[in-house]
């Protein structure tokens with residue numbers, strides 16, 4: 001005798017969510033405002049931090065627990081895609097990034113603040 005499927009006839013069956021995975025989620029007005037704000041920051045970073053040798057940000061990925069490095073251009077493209085309601089284009093991480101040229105997002109924001117304070 002087969003064990004009963006614990007999710008039989010359950011509309012909250014976790015498997016029913018999986019096929020929606022590739023659909024872009026439309027931004028709420030608040031998310032749209034946040035992405036627009038971040039896009040401004042990224043363009044500020046391109047203009048003011050890149051000449052100082054900072055090429056982008058890094059963060060620790062929650063999925064693979066490795067550091068991921070993103071150039072400002074890739075951040076900008078991802079944000080523009082979000083605003084258009086598209087999935088961000090997938091970019092392979094650089095094989096051998098110059099890790100000294102990337103900083104955490106918070107650090108970049110603090111750096112911009114510091115430049116404004118002068």
Ligand SMILES: [Zn+2]
Nearest residue numbers: 061063064065
């Ligand atoms: Zn990852």
